[in-house]
Amino acid sequence: MGVEKKEDGVSLHTSSFILHTCPVLPVWEAIPRIDLGDWWKEEELPIEWDRFLPCGPANLEIGYGGGDFLLDMALREPASRFIGIERFGEGHRRLVKRMRREKVFNVLPVMGDAYILLNLLFAAGSLNSIYINCPDPWPKTRHASRRLLTEELFAIAARKLAPSGRLYVATDDAPYANQAAEAFSKTQALECLHPEAQWLLVSPYPTETRYERKWKMEGREMRYFVYQRRP
Numbered sequence: 001m002g003v004e005k006k007e008d009g010v011s012l013h014t015s016s017f018i019l020h021t022c023p024v025l026p027v028w029e030a031i032p033r034i035d036l037g038d039w040w041k042e043e044e045l046p047i048e049w050d051r052f053l054p055c056g057p058a059n060l061e062i063g064y065g066g067g068d069f070l071l072d073m074a075l076r077e078p079a080s081r082f083i084g085i086e087r088f089g090e091g092h093r094r095l096v097k098r099m100r101r102e103k104v105f106n107v108l109p110v111m112g113d114a115y116i117l118l119n120l121l122f123a124a125g126s127l128n129s130i131y132i133n134c135p136d137p138w139p140k141t142r143h144a145s146r147r148l149l150t151e152e153l154f155a156i157a158a159r160k161l162a163p164s165g166r167l168y169v170a171t172d173d174a175p176y177a178n179q180a181a182e183a184f185s186k187t188q189a190l191e192c193l194h195p196e197a198q199w200l201l202v203s204p205y206p207t208e209t210r211y212e213r214k215w216k217m218e219g220r221e222m223r224y225f226v227y228q229r230r231p
């Protein structure tokens with residue numbers, strides 16, 4: 001895995017992996033109950049991703065919504081695989097429909113709660129990147145347990161990342177960005193790739209998420225974090 005540097009900040013990994021095997025069936029046919037999203041309950045855990053997806057670096061998006069970012073990344077990087085965790089059923093079904101229609105073979109979405117599924121479905125050190133884009137900030141104290149940008153989630157993510165694997169976070173919400181920065185500062189297993197600034201104001205992504213596009217059109221400022229697992 002190589003790393004490209006951009007003038008305006010930290011860019012994505014470039015991949016030197018070659019896609020070398022491909023499951024016989026496309027993923028939506030190999031998993032009959034894929035539309036239900038909880039197909040993973042019938043599998044031995046952690047999931048053997050090679051059974052369903054072509055080989056290549058494994059990337060995960062948490063809270064993929066309707067799946068636009070995941071699908072776009074998968075089309076841009078056909079030699080990588082992209083897994084998604086989402087608990088919103090309508091978004092999951094929308095993504096599966098598009099995978100079928102656009103014949104995308106390297107995406108596999110899973111429905112359920114990220115805190116549980118990140119622990120259960122992935123072997124330690126198995127992920128190349130994890131993305132958390134525009135998570136709901138849940139500003140009320142009584143909803144704090146629903147927040148994704150926590151020290152607890154970052155620690156689980158760090159265990160699942162390969163050495164030098166990256167965790168990407170994007171939010172438009174200033175108080176939530178401050179909370180995320182504090183949680184990152186307590187996560188010793190992760191190293192900041194933009195030490196000159198708490199967060200980046202320029203996107204490190206080659207594409208946009210649906211919410212990111214919406215927030216930018218409303219003139220809201222996005223904040224991006226890129227952290228790397230220490231070797």
Ligand SMILES: C[S@@+](CC[C@H](N)C(=O)[O-])C[C@H]1O[C@@H](n2cnc3c(N)ncnc32)[C@H](O)[C@@H]1O
Binds near residue numbers: 091112132148
């Ligand atoms: C505001 S939307 C952003 C969607 C997409 N990432 C984007 O940027 O367009 C946040 C998404 O995260 C999902 N989400 C929130 N908490 C989650 C959790 N614990 N596990 C799985 N998905 C979660 C929600 O269902 C929702 O679809």
